[in-house]
Amino acid sequence: MSNESDIRHRFWTELSQSPFVMIGLQGSHEHTLPMTAQLDPGANHCFWFYTTKDNRLAAGGPAMAQFVGKGHYLFACIDGTLVEETDPAVIDRYWSHEVAAWYPGGRQDPNLLMLRFNLGHAEIWRADMSLGGVFKQMFGGDVRDEMRAKHVEISL
Numbered sequence: 001m002s003n004e005s006d007i008r009h010r011f012w013t014e015l016s017q018s019p020f021v022m023i024g025l026q027g028s029h030e031h032t033l034p035m036t037a038q039l040d041p042g043a044n045h046c047f048w049f050y051t052t053k054d055n056r057l058a059a060g061g062p063a064m065a066q067f068v069g070k071g072h073y074l075f076a077c078i079d080g081t082l083v084e085e086t087d088p089a090v091i092d093r094y095w096s097h098e099v100a101a102w103y104p105g106g107r108q109d110p111n112l113l114m115l116r117f118n119l120g121h122a123e124i125w126r127a128d129m130s131l132g133g134v135f136k137q138m139f140g141g142d143v144r145d146e147m148r149a150k151h152v153e154i155s156l
Contacts, residue, residue: 007124008156011076012044014069023049023117025082026062033057037117038094045156046118048085050099052111057082060115078122078156085114119156 015021016039024032033056037047051057060082067076085091091114095107103109 007126010074010126011067011122011124014074015039015047015067015076016041018070019047021065021067021078023057023063023065023082025057025059026064026079028056030056032064032066040093046080046116048090048094049115049117050094050102051113051115052103053113054111055113057115058113060084063117065117073127074124075127076122076124078117078119080120080156081118082115083118085116090114090116121153122156123153 015037019037019039021035021037022032023035024030035049035051035057037049039047049057057063063080063082065076065078065080067074067078069075091112092107094114100106103112105112
């Protein structure tokens with residue numbers, strides 16, 4: 001497996017284990033928001049978020065998301081575009097008790113909005129060093145070459 005495909009695979013694996021990202025609209029002066037990504041293993045070009053029509057992300061448009069893996073061994077910054085998801089089948093597919101807890105009107109809540117994040121480019125870093133790298137770092141050795149191999153810029 002190539003370095004790029006290895007890091008890509010690792011990104012999707014870690015995101016599925018902890019699907020929480022910080023996302024904001026590009027060009028906005030508003031802070032980013034924590035959101036739970038709804039993932040489809042067959043859709044590696046997008047993910048979805050439930051939100052409300054009055055949420056600061058509701059307008060959609062160019063957006064940026066940041067992700068930190070559960071163990072802090074993988075970091076990603078992803079650009080893309082937020083668009084309203086209007087397909088009822090997609091909205092129903094990810095509906096769960098956990099999602100319902102946020103919407104008093106349930107699936108028919110008039111304020112419910114699902115956004116699709118169409119993924120563009122990502123910059124991904126793996127921060128897990130080999131045992132040799134850990135020893136080098138402990139004693140002030142140069143770990144840049146090892147860490148350089150754990151960074152990619154890719155289209156998702």
